[in-house]
């Protein structure tokens with residue numbers, strides 16, 4: 317049988333402490349990130365009630381109160397008293413301990429030597445940022461704020477970053493009984509620590525929980541592999557590395573472009589980190605490294621690396637490769653500490669370890685808007701050819717004939733970069749401002765320019781049939797998806813996750829449908 321037992325407990329009247337801590341947040345001396353957490357904080361602090369701080373546990377800080385059994389008096393004291401101040405009789409310390417959150421609330425200064433005036437306390441109090449879970453805003457963050465302001469006369473920290481809670485792929489909280497717990501050690505063993513760490517950063521959108529799945533981590537392991545492969549390519553092409561010779565050679569458009577894009581990536585990463593938007597920072601370095609450095613610059617670099625007749629250009633490319641990769645590794649280091657150190661040590665570098673190398677900075681003057689614009693014109697043309705090739709299922713090995721009818725402002729640009737375009741797009745390029753669209757060609761419109769890719773020799777009738785069939789299939793899939801999403805009993809009752817997936821699938825199908833309809837138009841025209 318269980319019966320309630322009424323007992324005496326110790327309370328703290330926390331209202332005055334809470335008011336001071338509330339004011340600190342209102343006045344911006346403490347900032348909660350994300351801002352939405354501020355509301356939770358206000359709610360707790362505005363509705364605060366006396367705090368029961370005594371616990372009947374055998375371990376913990378003991379309540380600083382002493383009982384005299386002779387006259388029944390109770391004495392609360394900072395110093396341990398030796399005898400009853402009232403009758404001189406023996407004293408017995410209260411057997412209760414403090415609530416664990418009371419002890420934890422002292423953490424910002426008690427760990428630094430308080431109540432002694434230590435160098436650590438003077439240096440590290442207040443601290444810049446506290447990182448913790450959103451479910452202990454009141455239990456811990458608020459208590460530290462109250463105690464810090466009361467005892468130290470100063471807030472304990474400037475920023476409080478409330479991190480995401482990691483859930484499983486379906487959004488369920490991980491629990492041992494459900495068996496959906498991912499053991500970090502196992503995950504790291506399987507995919508690598510860098511991939512795991514990068515995944516957590518990439519998914520850390522403010523105010524949202526992290527839904528982790530093996531596919532996501534696998535994706536970032538691929539990213540790590542990509543970096544390895546890119547670095548191997550750079551490292552295996554550094555013979556005769558000569559920065560002095562490189563200095564004497566004017567940079568090519570691609571060199572200027574990649575350095576400008578690097579400056580942009582640095583600015584974005586720094587901005588993301590400054591605002592605690594770790595996912596944005598991770599995405600910026602990922603996009604730059606994979607889709608600009610690897611996808612484009614490395615491909616372009618190969619041209620001058622493998623072309624021995626221009627040693628100046630080769631040296632220039634080598635230096636750009638090293639500079640950009642070395643800087644990017646430093647930028648990526650906080651997200652992927654191991655792989656970056658490993659590669660950095662093998663590259664020409666300054667210093668002992670990437671861990672203590674300076675974090676990259678970007679000056680506005682490192683951006684070159686003109687080079688970025690020019691390069692994007694070149695890239696758009698190459699991409700257009702690649703898209704047509706992909707849609708028509710023409711092997712990348714086959715060199716195609718292509719004609720561009722340039723807009724007045726791109727004519728010289730195409731001419732200056734025609735060798736680059738020809739290699740990257742695998743075309744024989746004709747630049748002709750008076751060109752008309754030939755028969756059996758695919759058309760792409762790029763800004764004010766037109767591109768015609770010669771499709772002679774491609775079985776257009778078969779291609780048309782294939783695409784029509786695919787469009788028909790997508791028609792049905794799109795209609796099915798729309799109907800499903802119009803049914804209120806589905807949208808309202810199905811798990812959020814399932815509805816979201818259905819929406820994604822519909823958008824994907826619609827996008828693909830539009831693309832195929834567009835390519836059908838090329839073919840119809842081409843076959844006229």
Ligand SMILES: [Zn+2]
Nearest residue numbers: 384387400403
């Ligand atoms: Zn006494």
